[in-house]
Amino acid sequence: xxxxxxxxxxxxxxxxxxxxxxxxxxxxxxxxxxxxxxxxxxxxxxxxxxxxxxxxxxxxxxxxxxxxxxxxxxxxxxxxxxxxxxxxxxxxxxxxxxxxxxxxxxxxxxxxxxxxxxxxxxxxxxxxxxxxxxxxxxxxxxxxxxxxxxxxxxxxxxxxxxxxxxxxxxxxxxxxxxxxxxxxxxxxxxxxxxxxxxxxxxxxxxxxxxxxxxxxxxxxxxxxxxxxxxxxxxxxxxxxxxxxxxxxxx
Amino acid sequence: xxxxxxxxxxxxxxxxxxxxxxxxxxxxxxxxxxxxxxxxxxxxxxxxxxxxxxxxxxxxxxxxxxxxxxxxxxxxxxxxxxxxxxxxxxxxxxxxxxxxxxxxxxxxxxxxxxxxxxxxxxxxxxxxxxxxxxxxxxxxxxxxxxxxxxxxxxxxxxxxxxxxxxxxxxxxxxxxxxxxxxxxxxxxxxxxxxxxxxxxxxxxxxxxxxxxxxxxxxxxxxxxxxxxxxxxxxxxxxxxxxxxxxxxxxxxxxxxxxxxxxxxxxxxxxxxxxxxxxx
Numbered sequence: 298x299x300x301x302x303x304x305x306x307x308x309x310x311x312x313x314x315x316x317x318x319x320x321x322x323x324x325x326x327x328x329x330x331x332x333x334x335x336x337x338x339x340x341x342x343x344x345x346x347x348x349x350x351x352x353x354x355x356x357x358x359x360x361x362x363x364x365x366x367x368x369x370x371x372x373x374x375x376x377x378x379x380x381x382x383x384x385x386x387x388x389x390x391x392x393x394x395x396x397x398x399x400x401x402x403x404x405x406x407x408x409x410x411x412x413x414x415x416x417x418x419x420x421x422x423x424x425x426x427x428x429x430x431x432x433x434x435x436x437x438x439x440x441x442x443x444x445x446x447x448x449x450x451x452x453x454x455x456x457x458x459x460x461x462x463x464x465x466x467x468x469x470x471x472x473x474x475x476x477x478x479x480x481x482x483x484x485x486x487x488x489x490x491x492x493x494x495x496x497x498x499x500x501x502x503x504x505x506x507x508x509x510x511x512x513x514x515x516x517x518x519x520x521x522x523x524x525x526x527x528x529x530x531x532x533x534x535x536x537x538x539x540x541x542x543x544x545x546x547x
Numbered sequence: 548x549x550x551x552x553x554x555x556x557x558x559x560x561x562x563x564x565x566x567x568x569x570x571x572x573x574x575x576x577x578x579x580x581x582x583x584x585x586x587x588x589x590x591x592x593x594x595x596x597x598x599x600x601x602x603x604x605x606x607x608x609x610x611x612x613x614x615x616x617x618x619x620x621x622x623x624x625x626x627x628x629x630x631x632x633x634x635x636x637x638x639x640x641x642x643x644x645x646x647x648x649x650x651x652x653x654x655x656x657x658x659x660x661x662x663x664x665x666x667x668x669x670x671x672x673x674x675x676x677x678x679x680x681x682x683x684x685x686x687x688x689x690x691x692x693x694x695x696x697x698x699x700x701x702x703x704x705x706x707x708x709x710x711x712x713x714x715x716x717x718x719x720x721x722x723x724x725x726x727x728x729x730x731x732x733x734x735x736x737x738x739x740x741x742x743x744x745x746x747x748x749x750x751x752x753x754x755x756x757x758x759x760x761x762x763x764x765x766x767x768x769x770x771x772x773x774x775x776x777x778x779x780x781x782x783x784x785x786x787x788x789x790x791x792x793x794x795x796x797x798x799x800x801x802x803x804x805x806x807x808x809x810x811x812x813x814x815x816x817x818x819x820x821x822x823x824x825x826x
Contacts, residue, residue: 352666374562376666377577380570384659385581402557511637513662 313408313415317439320417321363326453327421328483329360329446330467331432332476335425335506335514339480342501350503352515354379354391356425358505362453363418363439371400371418388512393424397435397443405441415439419452425505425514429469451483459483474529477502481527497524570663571656571684583652584687592695596625598650600735600767600774601632601642601701603714604747605728606756609791610712612703613760614642615735615768616783617775627778632786634795636661639677639704640788644733646696653684653698660684674706678715678723686721701732705790712790729759735767735774742766745823757787757798761810762820777807 327340327349338350338360350360353375361368378399379391400420408415420437436444436452449467451459462483471479485495502518509516518526561577571582579585596618603612614631617624625647632642633654641657643650660680665671672680681702688698702715714726729747731739742763751759761777764785768776777784784807787798798806814820 346669348669351669370563370565371558373565373667374558376663377562377570377573378558380659380663380666381574381578384570384574384655399556399558403563406557 317415322454326455328451330449330476332471338503360421367416368418397422408440474526568667596647598631600733602731603703605712606751610703611756613787619773642701645698650698682721682723692719735771738770739763739767
């Protein structure tokens, strides 16, 4: 029997982390932003049918970057978890925090078990509150840690650069059109700093809108509504959405 | 494999196993005890509150589903303001007659079944698909129905493919049949159906259709002691819902009270209600 080579735990973990990060970086980044009436998810996605964003429960949405089959698996697990919990207790007892914990445990166990390859995914779990202060956004990297985010968050390969771009420009109480435009601006910047155009057909956009009268707040924004939001010029947006913002916007 | 939803830990293997898009199938695999049909049945007959009359009628552009508010246990009124008509999803609704407790649970599971499918698949079930799913659920309740705990729903919805409102009625064995024009279920249904038979026309407006179902419920309450009429003193009025291509809408309290009030006022002059032509 041959003795296996000794690999230090630090080295083993670093290798696994690098493997996962490389996998995630192959996909496109996506961003999640708070705006006045809720939370908006924006990403570049050439597919109409394979979604990066989806509804988990009434007020909870899910976004993922990385390997499709892996995050789809986690998404369905999350829907099952939420529906079972809501059925056993009450709809109010399903929270983003609970879901994020379960995802973190799941990802963490997979990441540190030697028998499994780490998942090449990075998730965002977001819950819209009845007012902006109640919004919650959790970012879950591949290793099972949880980061509680505020305002804006980016995940995926180019996430760091996009995040810093967003951090400088995002502010509370933006209108949906403003937040959407900022997100698209952030996504269309390449690693070398140059910009490229992302046509509306390649964008996937969804919102958790707290003003929706339905219990389920998740909604995809497609077609004409998306075009209208992207084309709305900033001054007009400020005027129609919230006259009080005019001065601040100039 | 843990069946404990309280545990916060890694998602159990069953949650991450690719499988069907049905929440009921998932429950059956993962925690079968939570499915109403899988419970051990006690011996003998069980007394429990019963809901009574549900009526539905189609009109060009949609369908109306309404129910009275009374639940009875034997000769006693168990509840005066029970709700027996629920949205199943955005484009369909279900009204329930029979054992109230089981029926409400069944509706909750049915709503979840449709929502779960929608979230997992990213598409909604067809109206036929929803109607069939409800059939399966009633069939699984047959054991309890034999002991007097029957649940008999009425399902109505907007069929986006066929672009019309449709009504499905059920028997205790899960037998499903599509009804054309109007339908009723529950103890007062005989009288409600008689009323609608005389008043129904194919070209009703939405306003006329909602009045029609309230008239039918009034007649049911008039002749069936288990069905409650509009309760003017306590301001408890029938629940009336409308489903069109714009989705499910429940009439507000103001709207349904106005409707019930005008029907009741006309009945003060003409107790038997509107009359159809003899020939």
